[in-house]
Amino acid sequence: MIYRVSAKFNFDKTLEYLQKLIDGSIEKQRPDGPEIIRAMYSATIDENGIVNWTEKCFCPTPLKHERETVYDxxxxxxxxxxxxxxxxxxxxxxxxxxxxxxxN
Incomplete structure (x- = not known):
């Protein structure tokens, strides 16, 4: 299933998150690491500070593993x-x- 996702990002964690996106630690996560990376590189942020993306997930609960390991x-x-x-x-x-x- 593909989901349209929206969320508020904690900008206090910008450097930490960017490092994990770049250093391969998220991408190596199985089974969803490569999909998280694809999603974040296609995500946009709107004028209200909401980050929007789409992501494929095979969990019965949408993005359950992704939330437990990264997003939350x-x-x-x-x-x-x-x-x-x-x-x-x-x-x-x-x-x-x-x-x-x-x-900066």
């Missing part, structure tokens, strides 16, 4: 809605936003 450490107010396909929501690239914040 960095995001709050995570919402999922089933969607028929991957899509990109209007907004600024989330990964670019993380990079720009980490440079």
């Amino acid at each position: 450490f960095y995001f709050t107010e995570l919402n999922t809605i089933p969607t028929p396909k991957h899509e990109i929501t209007a907004g600024v690239s989330f990964i670019c936003k993380l990079h720009s914040l980490s440079a």
Whole structure:
């Protein structure tokens, strides 16, 4: 199942999260690491600070493992809605936003 996901990011953890996205520690996570990476690199952040992405998940509870291992450490107010396909929501690239914040 593919889900449209929205959540608020904890910007106090920008450097930590970006490092985990880059260093391969999330990508090595099985079975969902590569999908988390794909999702974060296609995620956008809107003018209200909400991060939006789509993600494929095979759990009976949407993003259960992803939340337990990654998302609940960095995001709050995570919402999922089933969607028929991957899509990109209007907004600024989330990964670019993380990079720009980490440079400061």
